[in-house]
Amino acid sequence: MSHDPPKEPHGFATRAIHAGQDADPTTGATVVPIYATSTFTQEAPGSHKGYEYSRSGNPTRAALETCLASLEGAERALAFASGLAASTAVLSTLRPGDELVASADLYGGTYRLLERVFRPMGVVARYTEASDPASFEALTTPKTKLVWIETPTNPLLQILDVREIARVAHEAGAVLAVDNTFASPYVQRPIGLGADLVVHSTTKYIGGHSDVVGGAVMGPRSLLEPIQFYQNAAGGVPGPFDAWLTLRGLKTLALRMERHNANALELATWLESRGEIERVYYPGLASHPGHALAGRQMDGYGGMISIRLRGGGPAATRFLKATRLFSLAESLGGVESLISHPATMTHASIPVEVRAARGVDDGLVRLSVGVEDVRDLRADLAQALERLSE
Numbered sequence: 001m002s003h004d005p006p007k008e009p010h011g012f013a014t015r016a017i018h019a020g021q022d023a024d025p026t027t028g029a030t031v032v033p034i035y036a037t038s039t040f041t042q043e044a045p046g047s048h049k050g051y052e053y054s055r056s057g058n059p060t061r062a063a064l065e066t067c068l069a070s071l072e073g074a075e076r077a078l079a080f081a082s083g084l085a086a087s088t089a090v091l092s093t094l095r096p097g098d099e100l101v102a103s104a105d106l107y108g109g110t111y112r113l114l115e116r117v118f119r120p121m122g123v124v125a126r127y128t129e130a131s132d133p134a135s136f137e138a139l140t141t142p143k144t145k146l147v148w149i150e151t152p153t154n155p156l157l158q159i160l161d162v163r164e165i166a167r168v169a170h171e172a173g174a175v176l177a178v179d180n181t182f183a184s185p186y187v188q189r190p191i192g193l194g195a196d197l198v199v200h201s202t203t204k205y206i207g208g209h210s211d212v213v214g215g216a217v218m219g220p221r222s223l224l225e226p227i228q229f230y231q232n233a234a235g236g237v238p239g240p241f242d243a244w245l246t247l248r249g250l251k252t253l254a255l256r257m258e259r260h261n262a263n264a265l266e267l268a269t270w271l272e273s274r275g276e277i278e279r280v281y282y283p284g285l286a287s288h289p290g291h292a293l294a295g296r297q298m299d300g301y302g303g304m305i306s307i308r309l310r311g312g313g314p315a316a317t318r319f320l321k322a323t324r325l326f327s328l329a330e331s332l333g334g335v336e337s338l339i340s341h342p343a344t345m346t347h348a349s350i351p352v353e354v355r356a357a358r359g360v361d362d363g364l365v366r367l368s369v370g371v372e373d374v375r376d377l378r379a380d381l382a383q384a385l386e387r388l389s390e
């Protein structure tokens with residue numbers, strides 16, 4: 001796969017630094033300024049320079065949105081205050097009685113949003129445990145309006161076939177939305193594979209430095225129109241400083257992802273050789289059931305690894321406490337390595353009977369591999385594994 005849609009004159013790394021980021025028209029500032037203003041002075045009622053009020057639009061946010069659209073190969077992007085605010089905006093296009101089909105393995109907060117916010121409003125989600133397109137097809141009904149997937153999934157790193165699931169969604173008359181947070185647009189561009197909408201928690205790889213929470217939705221103008229209405233009407237927008245931090249992080253996405261990919265592949269390969277570990281979930285390993293598909297639809301395999309320790313929950317708890325460079329923390333995609341326990345942290349809001357059968361239980365540990373020296377990361381994991389037998 002190429003990072004660059006055929007119509008793009010510049011490559012991905014160039015667009016990350018320049019798209020939407022021309023010199024400031026009033027001052028010549030080379031870097032997009034933080035337009036810290038809630039409102040914009042008008043020359044006469046309705047006569048203005050394109051901005052009226054920062055909920056409806058702000059130049060710093062507009063620069064971020066233009067850059068994000070370019071990197072995902074989308075006509076437009078809309079930025080939100082968090083990844084879940086972005087997901088909510090997409091789900092707000094559904095009406096009571098509408099249904100959606102989703103992969104069962106997904107971020108716990110997305111499951112909570114579907115079950116605790118949207119289901120009581122009459123929007124019904126049906127989940128497939130399997131990752132094959134036929135299992136999605138089996139759950140579609142004439143009421144299905146949306147198909148929602150993550151790939152790679154959080155936390156089991158399943159790889160779903162975007163092209164085939166897009167075909168299934170379109171045959172059912174539904175829209176396919178892909179939460180591309182785990183891959184980042186450097187590693188995977190779902191719109192080029194046939195998806196209609198892309199959703200991101202920009203908190204993760206896009207921001208890249210664990211210093212800002214944000215989200216985004218990308219897609220064609222026609223589908224983004226009602227979502228933009230919702231963005232302004234409901235108001236979950238990022239402030240200009242958050243938009244600026246996210247844009248600053250985005251400039252180095254290509255560089256960072258190369259290192260995340262390389263570090264994670266090296267660590268996953270090494271972890272697979274360790275006797276303390278029962279299973280390594282990483283799409284870059286030949287042992288991963290989605291390895292060939294990942295090779296076709298991704299550029300690299302990303303920076304996320306999950307592992308299952310032979311000693312189950314007790315071993316996982318010891319391991320989580322024993323790492324030093326890998327910080328025990330929720331979130332992912334930053335330059336620093338993190339370690340987390342999905343069952344009690346990111347996926348705790350999914351009832352245990354819903355997640356345990358698929359393996360999101362006390363024995364599962366998730367690693368967000370950062371961009372540090374890989375030798376140091378390996379040494380940190382090695383000393384933590386060695387402490388399991390003390």
Ligand code: P1T
Pocket residue numbers: 082083084085107109110150154179181182200201202203213214215330331332346
């Ligand atoms: O945290 P927020 O920016 O609202 O993004 C939510 C979200 C959406 N989609 C995916 C795939 C995610 O992983 C997340 C957030 N996830 C974590 C905080 C986590 O540690 O998995």
